[in-house]
Amino acid sequence: MIVAEDVHVHFRTGLFRRRVRALDGVTLEVRDGDFFALVGQNGAGKSTAMYCFLGLLRPTSGNVQIMGQVPELGARLYKNVAFLPEEPHYHLYLTVEEATRYYSSLYGKRVSDKTVDESLERLGLAQFTTLPLAQCSKGMKQKVGIAQCLIHEPRVLFLDEPTRGLDPLIVREFRETLREIHQRGATIVMNSHVLSEIEMLANRVAIIDRGKVVVQDELHNLLTLNQELYRVVFEGNGSVPEYLTAVERTGHLVRALLPKARLSDFVELVRTSGMLLHECSLKKTSLEESFFNLVKGDATLTENANGNHGVSVS
Amino acid sequence: MTELLKANIWADVTFYRRSKLLLAFMLVFLLLTALQSLPPLFMDSGVQSFNSLQQIVSDLDFFLLILAGGMGLLIISSHLRNRSLKMVFTKPCPPELWLLSAYLSAAAMALFLNLVVLGSGVLLSVLWHLPVRMGLVFVSAETFAVSLGLIAYLMLLATVIHPALAAIVALIFNADLFYQFDVWTKAAIRSGNSSIALRMIERLFHGLYILLPMVYPFDKQTQNIHTSLRVMSGEWKYLLFSLGYTLALSAFCYCVSLFALKRKNHI
Numbered sequence: 001m002i003v004a005e006d007v008h009v010h011f012r013t014g015l016f017r018r019r020v021r022a023l024d025g026v027t028l029e030v031r032d033g034d035f036f037a038l039v040g041q042n043g044a045g046k047s048t049a050m051y052c053f054l055g056l057l058r059p060t061s062g063n064v065q066i067m068g069q070v071p072e073l074g075a076r077l078y079k080n081v082a083f084l085p086e087e088p089h090y091h092l093y094l095t096v097e098e099a100t101r102y103y104s105s106l107y108g109k110r111v112s113d114k115t116v117d118e119s120l121e122r123l124g125l126a127q128f129t130t131l132p133l134a135q136c137s138k139g140m141k142q143k144v145g146i147a148q149c150l151i152h153e154p155r156v157l158f159l160d161e162p163t164r165g166l167d168p169l170i171v172r173e174f175r176e177t178l179r180e181i182h183q184r185g186a187t188i189v190m191n192s193h194v195l196s197e198i199e200m201l202a203n204r205v206a207i208i209d210r211g212k213v214v215v216q217d218e219l220h221n222l223l224t225l226n227q228e229l230y231r232v233v234f235e236g237n238g239s240v241p242e243y244l245t246a247v248e249r250t251g252h253l254v255r256a257l258l259p260k261a262r263l264s265d266f267v268e269l270v271r272t273s274g275m276l277l278h279e280c281s282l283k284k285t286s287l288e289e290s291f292f293n294l295v296k297g298d299a300t301l302t303e304n305a306n307g308n309h310g311v312s313v314s
Numbered sequence: 315m316t317e318l319l320k321a322n323i324w325a326d327v328t329f330y331r332r333s334k335l336l337l338a339f340m341l342v343f344l345l346l347t348a349l350q351s352l353p354p355l356f357m358d359s360g361v362q363s364f365n366s367l368q369q370i371v372s373d374l375d376f377f378l379l380i381l382a383g384g385m386g387l388l389i390i391s392s393h394l395r396n397r398s399l400k401m402v403f404t405k406p407c408p409p410e411l412w413l414l415s416a417y418l419s420a421a422a423m424a425l426f427l428n429l430v431v432l433g434s435g436v437l438l439s440v441l442w443h444l445p446v447r448m449g450l451v452f453v454s455a456e457t458f459a460v461s462l463g464l465i466a467y468l469m470l471l472a473t474v475i476h477p478a479l480a481a482i483v484a485l486i487f488n489a490d491l492f493y494q495f496d497v498w499t500k501a502a503i504r505s506g507n508s509s510i511a512l513r514m515i516e517r518l519f520h521g522l523y524i525l526l527p528m529v530y531p532f533d534k535q536t537q538n539i540h541t542s543l544r545v546m547s548g549e550w551k552y553l554l555f556s557l558g559y560t561l562a563l564s565a566f567c568y569c570v571s572l573f574a575l576k577r578k579n580h581i
Contacts, residue, residue, distance in 0.1 A: 054404050056581045073581065074408035083404040089397040091325060093332045098325075105321040106405035132332075148401075158404075 001156070001187050002030035002053055007062035009048055009211075022048040023059070024211035030189055030204070035182050037202035037219075038191045039291055045211040046191040047086055050160055053189065054083055066156065079107060082149040086160035086191070088141040090133050096120065096144055097129035103148035111151060119147040124170065138165040146174060150181070157181065159190040163197065175201065195287045199223070207291060222287060230258040232266065233279035241269060257283060318407050322415030323422070326389055330423050333388060336381070343377045351438065363442040368543060370438065371450065374431045375457040379529065381427065382461030383484055385420040386468035390571075391477035399581050409575050413568060417466060424461040428454050449543030456536065456556055460529055463560035466567035467527050473571040492523040527567075531559045 009023040023045045030036040038046040051057035052064050055071030064070065069077050091099055100120060104111040120126055123143040133141055142165050149157065157178075163171045178201060182188055192198055198205060199219065206216035215222070232244070235252045243265070244256035258266050258280070270277050330336060351370055393399050393416075402412055432454040439446045464484075471480035499516035530536070532552045539545050 051580070056400055056404065058579045072408075073403040073576065074406060074412070076406050078404055078406045081404065083400070085400055087397070089400045091329070091398050091401070092396065093329050094325065098328065102321055102325050103401055103405070105317060106402060106407045108315070108317050108406055110317060 001032040001034070001067060002028070002036075002189065003063075003065045004028045004049065004052065005063045007049070007052055007064060008060045009045075009052065009057060010060045021211050023052070026052075026062070026208070026211070026213055028206055028213060028216060030187060033182075033185055033187055034204050035178075035188045035202045036190070037198040037205045038189065038208060039193075039195065039198060039205055039287075040208035042193075044208045046208055047160055048211075049208065050158055050189065050191055054081075054158060080155035081158065082152065082154035082156070083158045084142075084145045084149045084160060084162050086164065088133075088138060088145070090141055090144065092134040093132065095130050095132050096125050096136065096140070099133055099144050100147045100151070104151045107152050109152070115151060116147075119151050122173075123147055139167060139170075142166055143170065150177065153181070153184075153186075155186055157186060157188045157190075159188065159192075161191055161193065163192070163194060171197075195291060199287045205287070219287070228260045229283040230260065230263060231279065231281050231283045232256055232258045232277070234270070235276040235278070241266065253278070315411065318411050319415055319418070322402075322407070322412055323419045326416055326419030327423065329389065329392070330385060330419070335388065336384065339381065339384065343374075343381075347373060347377075360442075360444060364444055364543075367435065367438050367442065367444060368541065371431070371435045371453060371543070372540065374434070375453060378424065378427055378431060378457055379461055379464055382420065382424045383464040383468040385423055386417075386465035387472045387477055387480055387484075389416045389420060390469050390472035391480070394472070395477075397581070403581055409572060413469070413572055413575065417469060417564070417568065420465045420469075421462055424465065425458055428458040428461070431457075447543040448545045449539050452536075452539050452545045452550070452553060453543070455553055456530075459553065459557045459560045462557075463527055463563040463567075464529065466564035466571075470567040470571045470574075473574045487526075489523050489526040489528045492519050492526060495519040496523050527563050528559075530556075532556055 005027055007023050007026040008021070011020045011022055012018065013020055026045070026049055028049070038049060040046045048057060052059050053066060053071065055064075055073055055075070066081070067077055069075065071077065091102065094102060097116065097120065101111060101116050104116065117126070120129060123146060125140065125143055125147070128136070128140060131140075133144065136144070142162070146162065149159075159178075162178075163174060166174065175197065178188060182201075188201075190198070190202065202219050204217065205219050205222055207214045207222075233253060233255050236254050237252060240247055240254060240256060241262075243262040244258055246255075246257045248255040266280075269275075347370055350373065351366065353366065393402075399412070403409065432450060435450040435454070436446050438444075439450070468480060468484055471483055475483070496516065496519040499512060499519055503512055503516060532555055535552050536549065536556075539549060
């Protein structure tokens with residue numbers, strides 16, 4: 001669906017035209033029907049990557065293709081694409097209603113008043129239709145962006161920090177809408193800092209750091225990056241085996257971490273000693289933990305990711 | 315395609331209507347023109363009234379040319395600088411169409427303002443008991459034709475350079491300036507100074523004069539019409555020539571602007 005191969009983007013900035021590498025050999029693949037999240041720190045290159053996908057930024061080198069075509073400005077392939085920018089790059093002189101209508105009409109189809117009204121109503125903008133975008137808050141502008149994005153039911157959605165500045169109620173509704181669209185078969189590419197949100201929505205994640213893709217994989221693989229460990233809870237009064245780590249005792253109850261390699265030993269111990277086992281489950285890692293571990297340079301984890309789950313690490 | 319053109323032209327016309335900069339410029343100039351039209355109200359002489367009318371029409375036409383250029387400059391620079399084109403070019407609306415819409419919307423505004431100026435000229439003629447001369451129509455039509463070229467030229471400049479720089483180039487470093495320089499260097503060469511450097515400078519000025527677009531390509535031929543507001547039957551052809559020149563210039567500027575817009579590294 002979307003392929004980026006060895007994409008480099010270099011800028012020159014400042015008085016001395018200092019060279020900045022915004023993207024440094026990014027290779028990504030978004031498959032048809034993916035909910036793909038780009039995660040990274042500020043300035044990591046997430047938006048730059050998205051602009052390259054959309055043809056808004058010409059890569060210094062490398063190839064980008066959407067649906068088998070090189071993205072050109074205003075190309076026909078955008079009939080099925082919607083984009084929600086991070087910064088409110090809108091036509092500020094238009095009112096809320098005018099902007100929604102204008103952006104929707106750029107798909108070359110007539111949009112009925114009813115559709116526009118319903119869209120604005122759904123996002124809570126019904127009473128602000130005549131307000132110029134220049135006077136709108138960032139959240140309201142974002143809602144206009146969302147309205148124009150969803151009005152044509154696109155096949156591919158590019159969302160750059162979509163929930164930034166939105167109130168919690170709208171965030172929740174927007175999340176549900178995205179789920180619906182995704183379930184109907186749309187491919188979604190989203191940049192976000194809100195890792196909990198990505199955990200809820202995405203099925204594939206790429207972590208970008210300083211212009212490089214550190215890891216890209218299925219979300220569940222990233223969430224089980226550290227799953228060489230099992231969490232065990234059992235009842236016991238005596239000593240615990242030496243291979244258990246992070247042991248915590250609460251009365252008779254013992255909580256500990258068990259290395260995967262010693263799982264059979266532990267099961268054998270439970271069977272022979274007759275101790276009461278309450279829980280034995282794979283230790284879960286949050287995306288936030290995985291992100292910090294990977295970006296902060298935990299080599300072991302990166303190797304694990306690479307070796308155990310077929311993750312591509314650049 | 316028609317839907318896209320309509321949508322973009324509508325958005326651009328809304329931009330002009332709500333641009334405070336254009337509005338302020340228009341108000342200042344209209345105020346000056348209104349002040350200028352006050353004295354003839356207290357004059358009995360038809361000659362003085364005619365001179366005032368001619369002056370007012372001439373000033374308004376000059377104002378329209380600046381305004382037309384300003385519209386061409388603003389429509390491109392404001393969208394490029396606000397980066398709002400991100401919202402346009404990530405939809406099936408190619409730069410060709412967007413640029414054409416920008417040009418057509420500015421042209422439509424210029425036409426409307428020219429009609430207002432023409433109407434004002436006719437109204438003043440009636441009010442001051444002067445015969446309504448066809449020269450008014452000629453001058454308005456010529457101003458409109460010239461403004462089309464200016465719009466396209468300023469759009470081109472705004473695409474490739476900073477808008478402030480574009481305004482300086484259009485107002486100062488234009489064909490008139492290099493024509494003057496060309497005349498002076500030619501005069502210096504004729505007066506005996508025939509150094510190679512001077513000859514090269516003269517060639518350069520002449521080249522720039524030829525290359526840069528002219529505001530009034532048939533200035534000499536139509537000068538009388540502007541002062542007398544009378545048109546001889548053989549003089550209408552210059553209107554067609556002006557229109558031909560300005561359309562050719564517009565087509566050239568459009569192509570170069572489009573090329574520059576597409577070549578931009580970052581929209």
